[in-house]
Amino acid sequence: MGLSKSKPELKHQELTFVDSFGSSRRLKAIPGQTLLETAVENSVDISTSCGGMGTCGTCRVFLEVTNGLVPARNDIEKDVADEKNFAPNERLSCQIEIPDDDFSWSFHAPEETY
Numbered sequence: 001m002g003l004s005k006s007k008p009e010l011k012h013q014e015l016t017f018v019d020s021f022g023s024s025r026r027l028k029a030i031p032g033q034t035l036l037e038t039a040v041e042n043s044v045d046i047s048t049s050c051g052g053m054g055t056c057g058t059c060r061v062f063l064e065v066t067n068g069l070v071p072a073r074n075d076i077e078k079d080v081a082d083e084k085n086f087a088p089n090e091r092l093s094c095q096i097e098i099p100d101d102d103f104s105w106s107f108h109a110p111e112e113t114y
């Protein structure tokens with residue numbers, strides 16, 4: 001009787017960027033990276049003035065979740081969100097870590113920047 005190797009379970013991780021014209025494109029999501037890092041690696045143009053330190057607010061995006069959870073705001077993001085009166089789905093892309101679970105997210109950058 002031989003040992004059977006179990007196949008690694010494939011995760012369903014779907015990350016979509018929607019541009020200002022409404023066109024969407026699927027991005028390769030890498031768990032552990034921030035959403036900003038993932039966007040930059042996929043040539044999505046998101047402003048960053050503070051280099052991902054969570055202080056400038058220019059990397060904000062609007063995030064829609066159709067499956068899975070989004071990490072709660074950390075203290076850094078909470079401070080910016082409170083100060084700039086963010087909508088509930090308005091998030092700092094530099095502060096959201098891509099999870100290692102199943103998820104389906106789409107996001108777009110705002111029309112105007114700070």
Ligand code: FES
Nearest residue numbers: 052054057059094
């Ligand atoms: S890059 Fe500055 S807050 Fe995210």
